[in-house]
Amino acid sequence: MRTPLIDRRELLKAAGAGFFAALTGRALAETMQADAVFATAYQRRDGSYGAAILSEAGAVLHRIDLPDRGHDVTFDPVSRRSVVFARKPGTFAMVFDHTGGKEPVTIASIGGRHFFGHGVFSRDGRLLYATENDFDNAAGMIGVYDASADFRRLEEFPTHGVGPHELLLLGDGRTLAVANGGIETHPDFGRAKLNLSTMRPSLVFIDRLSGDLIERHELQPELHQLSIRHMAVDRSGAVWFGCQHEGPASERPALVGRARPGESFGLIDMPQDVLGGLRNYVGSVAANTKAGMIAVSSPQGNALVIIETAGGRIVSTSRLTEVCGVAPDGRGFLATTGAGEILGPEGGLIATEEYVWDNHLSRIG
């Protein structure tokens, strides 16, 4: 039986962006409210970069151009604005309003810093936190921006590690979780990894108001080349993290771990064939709190693995070329690929001609 919703999705899929161009502002707003809405950075087939708001059927509802490659998008539900960060070692972030009210605002990183590609808003939408590189001192920083004053930079505090990547705000609205990937880079040398033999990744919890370090966790010394990079919070409040192994490919360390502030921190076991399929690289981690599931993606292994958060059971493993972006949708996940495909929670695959999708997909509505 076909529900009206599915009919509409089919319509959107067939119509693509052109359909929306013809919608009035009000009709567009209604469409956006009814459907799940996602945000991602992309590259167009002509080589240009941008960020888009997508419907769950893969239609581009809104897009902005970017001067260079973007990375993650974070959303503030209060002002309904999104921020897309430049990919490391980029020096811009772009604030945009897909509902059309406000002109985009560009945030430039200050001298001596660049962005790492991730950020998060405070719950009230007033402050924006971004991971940044104090590259001359090889020190991770969190830059704090005032969203109520044109994103003026207010202050910064250290992440107590090198090469911070993703950061999240935990359920208390006050604790930031930061994945310090441990890899030193300097913009003089592009994306070259400068300290692989001595890197020491960590996962830290920081009080966003005081900037104080609450907890700092490291894996055992023999896993010092396992870079902790992406995270998601499950419904119990546990922080799941995904890693990328910088050591030899002949080693196959566990790549997914879980931390509970004040309680525990460690990697979790996975069946060897599932772990092998990730090829030492987790590109994105997402949680579906309603369904009690975590998804980890590997564009290196062309694999999407879904894990039940309660028992750690592997729910499914999908093979999909260059899958990386993943965000909760319905009882599962919507996933995007570097080949321009979108995989729905029920397994339907949509191919896009115009775009290839960047590493991250965010659920914004």
Add this chain to the structure above:
Amino acid sequence: MRSLLLFLIAMAIAFASPARAENQVIAAAVSGFVKPAYGAFQTASAELSDDMDALCAEPSPDRLAAAREAFASLVTAWSEAEIIRFGPVMEENRLERILFWPDRKSTGLKQVQRALAEKDATATDPATLKSKSVAMQGLGALEFILFGTGSERLAEPGEDYRCAYGRAIVSNVQGIASAVVAGWQDPAGISAQWANPGADNPLFRTDEEAVTELFDIFIHGLEMVRDVRINGFLGEEADGDRPKQAIFWRSGATTGSITANLRGMRKLFEASQLAGLLPPDSAWIADSIGFEFDNAESALEAADGPVAEILADAARRGKLAYARLVTSSLSELFGVRLAGALGLTAGFSSLDGD
């Protein structure tokens, strides 16, 4: 759909043997480039070892000159081989132990100078040197020994410690080279794994994964040459130049090393016979790749010399800037044109993502 995969399947049938057929492209890349490149590196390290022995036994200006020349040959051999960034060279931090660069905070330099000042006995014994800082045991440290402040005194008696430390570094590099060569020669090792993808292969499950690994060498190698090796010292404009951030600036081997990086990629491209897989209407891609490798090489040759001199001479500096531009063209040819024609995704997210 994917012409390369179809081709590989056809090859597998054509070469059908009792066992599963090898991936011919990978097998050719290994036998025609990887093994010879590491073999040349091993040989060059042995030759420098002999020259260092001779220098330390009886110092003379000629023997110092011979050792310095052998160092330059070793740098060339390494620079051709270093584009390979997987397999045995990734074990035990070998890549960083052979060459820790860039050394942004001059950590290695300070450690080497301290060892020289204190005559640290653990640095002159290869057995103990290999567990010291990676920055103390490879080509960067050796370059300072042979070309840095005070190196001219190696031409006369009395620099026993400095010479012995240099010998220990060469011995250490030689040992690493031998281990990497042995790793690629191991019949059950990386060579077999790379050329024989399959469900039970721990590293490569499919032909596409194996061929993507080959492609990554070009994509990453070109990015390294441009973003790290050239942009590391060549500014957009001359006022942004930083000559002392150039690789091997002390020995004057900067452009030689960069030229050898590109020559390694060219040799690998030719050895793997990737061009032979292109359909006739895409044959121009291989021609363009050859043409651009020629352009880069002649520009770098025209610029050749000590970095400070090149940067001070607008014409030669321009040659370097042109070579940088050519690497961008090569990145496009490999990453977009060749990958597209062979039905490989260009690796938008999978190549060194975040």
